[in-house]
Amino acid sequence: QKEVEQDPGPLSVPEGAIVSLNCTYSNSAFQYFMWYRQYSRKGPELLMYTYSSGNKEDGRFTAQVDKSSKYISLFIRDSQPSDSATYLCAMSAIDSSNTGKLIFGQGTTLQVKP
Amino acid sequence: EPEVTQTPSHQVTQMGQEVILRCVPISNHLYFYWYRQILGQKVEFLVSFYNNEISEKSEIFDDQFSVERPDGSNFTLKIRSTKLEDSAMYFCASTGPQFNQPQHFGDGTRLSIL
Numbered sequence: 001q002k003e004v005e006q007d008p009g010p011l012s013v014p015e016g017a018i019v020s021l022n023c024t025y026s027n028s029a030f031q032y033f034m035w036y037r038q039y040s041r042k043g044p045e046l047l048m049y050t051y052s053s054g055n056k057e058d059g060r061f062t063a064q065v066d067k068s069s070k071y072i073s074l075f076i077r078d079s080q081p082s083d084s085a086t087y088l089c090a091m092s093a094i095d096s097s098n099t100g101k102l103i104f105g106q107g108t109t110l111q112v113k114p
Numbered sequence: 115e116p117e118v119t120q121t122p123s124h125q126v127t128q129m130g131q132e133v134i135l136r137c138v139p140i141s142n143h144l145y146f147y148w149y150r151q152i153l154g155q156k157v158e159f160l161v162s163f164y165n166n167e168i169s170e171k172s173e174i175f176d177d178q179f180s181v182e183r184p185d186g187s188n189f190t191l192k193i194r195s196t197k198l199e200d201s202a203m204y205f206c207a208s209t210g211p212q213f214n215q216p217q218h219f220g221d222g223t224r225l226s227i228l
Contacts, residue, residue, distance in 0.1 A: 032214050043205050043219035099162040099170040100213035106156045
């Protein structure tokens with residue numbers, strides 16, 4: 001079983017739609033959860049960071065964490081063509097190493113059509 | 115806003131040659147990382163570096179790889195004898211002052227081995 005699973009898509013939605021992106025994980029030691037956005041030939045850009053179960057909102061973006069189900073989500077409201085990118089979930093564990101290394105999902109490619 | 119910068123943006127090298135990839139992390143960060151992304155695959159952790167030493171490395175990070183922080187600003191990744199399979203995007207990331215804060219990434223170096 002992969003540590004972090006993410007549907008690669010592609011996901012195509014019309015402008016203005018609500019987008020739901022998801023990741024599941026198997027390692028219960030994961031305590032910190034991030035969503036990054038990656039445009040073609042660019043580095044991952046941090047969108048959301050959370051370490052507790054529940055919801056965190058920032059503008060059009062909402063990150064949701066359910067540690068009991070080992071499931072995280074990113075919701076994008078009122079999606080725009082400029083949101084077209086690859087969305088990466090990433091997580092890190094509290095363990096003996098405590099280095100903060102990130103384990104990434106495969107990334108979901110999103111296209112928002114005007 | 116402070117950012118992580120990487121040079122060069124693209125490096126083309128003959129197989130067997132040595133390459134050095136350079137990164138300037140965000141100035142007050144204390145934890146530094148290298149990740150790799152082979153085309154079409156997920157971002158993979160290579161190595162973490164803290165307090166002038168490697169704190170964790172992955173199985174990918176074999177004896178051909180080394181990292182260094184030669185001065186107060188640069189963080190380098192050296193591949194001693196490159197192989198075709200080293201062709202990938204290499205991303206530098208940094209965080210701080212705690213390891214469990216979100217990591218910020220550079221735009222990467224695209225390494226092409228011929």
